[in-house]
Every structure is written in structure tokens, then in C-alpha cells.
Amino acid sequence: MNHAAGELEESRLQKAVEMIAITPEAAxxxxxxxxxxxxxxxxxxxxxxxxKCRIAAKIIGRYSKLSAAAGAVTAAPSVIPGIGTAVAVLGGGVTDIAMALKLQIDMCMCLVExxxxxxxxxxxxxxxxxxxxxxxVEQMASKGGKAAVLKIAEKLVYQYLRGPALITIKQLFKRASITFTQKAMAKAIPAGVGVAFSSSTNYVLTTVVGKVAVAVLAKEVK
Known part of the structure; x- marks a missing residue:
């Protein structure tokens, strides 16, 4: 993938996810x-x-189960709204990544609320x-155990939160596109995600992302 094509794929991924992600009002x-x-x-x-932690746990459980249920693009439209839009925008290329990120963003939108x-x-x-x-992104890139991933991801979130929001989000979509694609091509997804991947790995990654979000948010409100 050349640089221009990579930029196009990342921008299409970002556009698709922003179109299908839940709104703050819906959250x-x-x-x-x-x-x-x-x-x-x-x-x-x-x-x-x-x-608040009790409610957060219910939300994480709901989205982890939704992520597990999205076993394939062909089966997922009845489970998750927005897949048709993602396919239209992405042409099926990275639809699995888009749907995975959509669920995690929806979950985090609710946790922020x-x-x-x-x-x-x-x-x-x-x-x-x-x-x-x-x-x-941090969990997909990490080679460490779950406890280490949680700590590293939490640190990474704080690092990104200090940057300009729109630039930060664009950078993260770029990292997500590269990291997820590399893992899928290598077929070496440690606790991976994506509609094309297994339900168990979808569940694990969504749960960990939720725990990282709660760890950050709970500290912020103290």
C-alpha cells in the first residue's frame, strides 16, 4: 500500500466510523x-x-456481547445497525475494522455519559x-499480558488526551488502520477484533477497551 492509498483508506475508515457511531445524544x-x-x-x-462503576460494567457487558455476536459481515446487519452504510462507504475493504471500532466507540460514548x-x-x-x-490500538499492538496492556493503554490514552483532539483522532485512525490490517494479514491477532474475526476475540478486546476507559474516566471524576 503506497502512502497516498494508505491516506485514502484511513480517511475512508474514519468517515465510515464517524457516520455509523452512536451520537452523544443517543448515548x-x-x-x-x-x-x-x-x-x-x-x-x-x-x-x-x-x-457508576456498576452501570459501566453493564454497558461493557452489553457491548462485549454485541461485538461477539457480530461474527460475520453477512450476519451482522440484523445485530448491529450501520453495517450497510459502512459497506457502502468502504466497499467491504475494511468493514470489519470499521464495525469493531464502531462498537467500541459506542460503548465509550456511553461510558463517558x-x-x-x-x-x-x-x-x-x-x-x-x-x-x-x-x-x-494499544492492545492490538501489544505483546504483553492483559495487566500490562491495561496499564500501557491507560498511559497512552492520557498521552493522546493532552493533544489537539481532531489531530489526535486522525492519528489514531491511521494507527488503527495500519495495526489492524497488519494483524489480520499476519493472522496473529492476540486478543483481536473485527467482524471477520472470532466472537471470542471480539469479546475480549471490547471488554479490555471498556476497562481502560473506566480506569481513565473514574480517575478524572475523583
Missing amino acids: TKLVGGYRATFEAKFKREPESLED VYETELSSEDKKHLAFVLALAGS
């Missing part, structure tokens, strides 16, 4: 349902950090994209 509505369920069960609002309700919609979106992309 607010979805998280509102989790808060209502919590209030009905515990007869109080989820205000403490522990309460749990912990950072006062942020503007645009800031919530930027934060969710950085959390999902940085956490996912």
Missing part, C-alpha cells in the same frame, strides 16, 4: 435507561463512583473516540 438516552433500572432496583440515584455528564456533546464525542481508539 445519553441509552444510559438514562441504565440509570432508571439502577434507581428502580436500589431506590436511589447512582451518584457514587461505585454506583456515565462519568462526564457535564461535558459538551462535542467534547464527549472526542473523548469517546480517543478512549476507544487508543485502548484498541
Whole structure:
């Protein structure tokens, strides 16, 4: 892949994911349902950090299962909205990567809503994209164990959060495109992701990305 073609593929990937990712407003509505369920069960609002962690765990579980269910592009449209749009934009080339990132960004958008309700919609979106992309890319690139990946990914997220948001997100899409493609071609995905990959690896990566996001968000709100 030459440089120009690489840039085009990355921009198409970013465009597709931004088109199909959940909006902050939709995340607010979805998280509102989790808060209502919590209030009905515990007869109080989820205000403490522990309460928020309970809701976050439910969200991570939901998206990890969705990711596992997306076993193939042909089977996934009934499970995950947006696949048709991704195929139209990407022509099937990196649709598996786009759908994987979409689910992780959707999850992180909901997690941001749990912990950072006062942020503007645009800031919530930027934060969710950085959390999902940085956490996912680091795990795909890492050769270490899960505990090491969590620490390294958390550090990477903080590093990227200090940079200009739009430039950072573009850089992360570039890393995601390169890293995921290399892993897929090498067929050496440690705890990988992608609609074309196995349901178990989808589940693991989405869960780890969620845990990294919670680790960062929980520290930010203390």
C-alpha cells in the first residue's frame, strides 16, 4: 500500500466510523435507561463512583456481547445497525475494522455519559473516540499480558488526551488502520477484533477497551 492509498483508506475508515457511531445524544438516552433500572432496583440515584462503576460494567457487558455476536459481515446487519452504510462507504475493504471500532466507540460514548455528564456533546464525542481508539490500538499492538496492556493503554490514552483532539483522532485512525490490517494479514491477532474475526476475540478486546476507559474516566471524576 503506497502512502497516498494508505491516506485514502484511513480517511475512508474514519468517515465510515464517524457516520455509523452512536451520537452523544443517543448515548445519553441509552444510559438514562441504565440509570432508571439502577434507581428502580436500589431506590436511589447512582451518584457514587461505585454506583457508576456498576452501570459501566453493564454497558461493557452489553457491548462485549454485541461485538461477539457480530461474527460475520453477512450476519451482522440484523445485530448491529450501520453495517450497510459502512459497506457502502468502504466497499467491504475494511468493514470489519470499521464495525469493531464502531462498537467500541459506542460503548465509550456511553461510558463517558456515565462519568462526564457535564461535558459538551462535542467534547464527549472526542473523548469517546480517543478512549476507544487508543485502548484498541494499544492492545492490538501489544505483546504483553492483559495487566500490562491495561496499564500501557491507560498511559497512552492520557498521552493522546493532552493533544489537539481532531489531530489526535486522525492519528489514531491511521494507527488503527495500519495495526489492524497488519494483524489480520499476519493472522496473529492476540486478543483481536473485527467482524471477520472470532466472537471470542471480539469479546475480549471490547471488554479490555471498556476497562481502560473506566480506569481513565473514574480517575478524572475523583
